[in-house]
Amino acid sequence: MRPAVVSWRCQSAQTVLEIRLQLRPAHGRAAIKVMQQGRPATPPLAQAVQGHLQWQSFCAGFEAAPAGQQLLCELSHEPAGEDWPLACWLALLALRNPASGLPAQGAAGAQPDAQWHGALPLFHAAPPLPGPALRIARVYFPLIGAAPELAWVEAAQLACAPPAESALQVCGVAPDLAHAVCDTLQAARASECAPVTRWRSLLRFGAASGALQKFSGNSWQLAAVLADRISRGCELPHLQGRLIASGASHAWPQIDSVDGCAAKCALLRAQAQSGDRILLPQAWQAQLPADFAAAMQQQNCQLKLVGKIGFWQPSDAVRTA
Template structure:
């Protein structure tokens, strides 16, 4: 259990328990009447776990909160991360602590960073916990954890270095075509952190090490399968990483992001050369384990969007099947902007 205090002074209790996973989701968050908050809570927990060296995919975390913070309230984020770690034994508060109270938020939990906290009207007292009888105290004291200067990163919980130093994050872009003014270049970000040599436990597979917070279950499965498949062709790709994947646009359909995803993963793991500018890619595959790149729908619209958005130094990767169908003048116009492109049939050194 872990408490937090909101900007308006309310105190909320977060309760975390673990149970055998039994083919269920790794994290389940229960927030009555606020499903969006439950999704965000699960996202925070999954991203923060990226900075842990050891992986145990055999348990499910069930996390609940006894009230609903107002929109924009974020002090509960650090409390959720600590409740998760205490329930799994990944962190233990100092000896003699009776209750942990945590206030903090982050825009980069996947790096283990804690940016700060929103100050309530008054910080809670850190004196002894009160016993069941009024006026009766116990010897255990409250532990107050404040994000920011008090706890700049999660490694400080155990006296370790900033875990963000071991996380490699890369963004690539892909054309998101919806047939109108909302067409845009969206990004996918892959963050990888090395696993300890003995980290994967018996029964764990590559997909268990990949977290995709913020998207629906079908998209999570597709991302995990694509990355796990693409790593099969990499002699040093499997069983070595914990991975978090984020999208700038969480709600989309289709699989044309997959080449951008695979390339972001390869760049983050040092398996390909980084372009001077952005890497923009579109393509999918029915055989990522063989490195195969297949064509996707919407060729004309996506090529037009890429040409309009490309800038000097950008590198564009397209399916090899598009090579003979590029619009007249498209390649020259792209090069005139200072960008380059290649049509590829397989992923490797591109």
């Protein structure tokens, strides 16, 4: 029997975070609502929590909130640390999937000896949850500014049979970025042949520093399009290791130049790893630092300047050292 309310805890900085989930009639409201201390959560926090719940449920093969219902997520305070996404996910499993065997009250954490969870059972990892066939691809892109880092975009795909229609969503980001990503992918897909398979698609962004909800520029476009194409089997079928890409387009399949060549090359020098594949705009040919290609080769990275998508054939795949 499905519990009406679940309550899970986790360590959050120096305090204990409580996460309460329940379902209620939607009455036309959003599928997921996030509250913090009895008030609507700030947009960045709401986007992060909604995105996490939406991504995990999508990958597990079910909706976070059934049709006609709203999932209400109440937080005792703003989350901190690394345990809260796991606590959120286990709470959602306990609420939506009674077959998981998870209790309505529990605790999630990386430390089995932690005392903060009291008498509650402590879980360190999500139990396996069978779901339909799922394809996921992640592509990195250099993000420059005050704190340069390699960000990433991840695409998850579920094939759907008629009469179901294809669907494309972006979770965990500001609405304007979500719209821009959907517009970009739809434009790129329009340059392809007529699709044989219909897909339910979900994308999310992230970085080592945490969730990415909003950023400026358009150099993420190539990474997002490649993540979408790879996860649908349209590009790089034998890819191994990380793929890093920077580029945009006003008319796919062509790839346009983007700003920040020197800064992005400096970031790639610092953060590229052995076995990485790096795709940069063909238009950067004359702007690349003189020794950049040699430096990437020395780091056992494969650098390719590209002018359009659909460029890398299976025979081009290189084994990771």
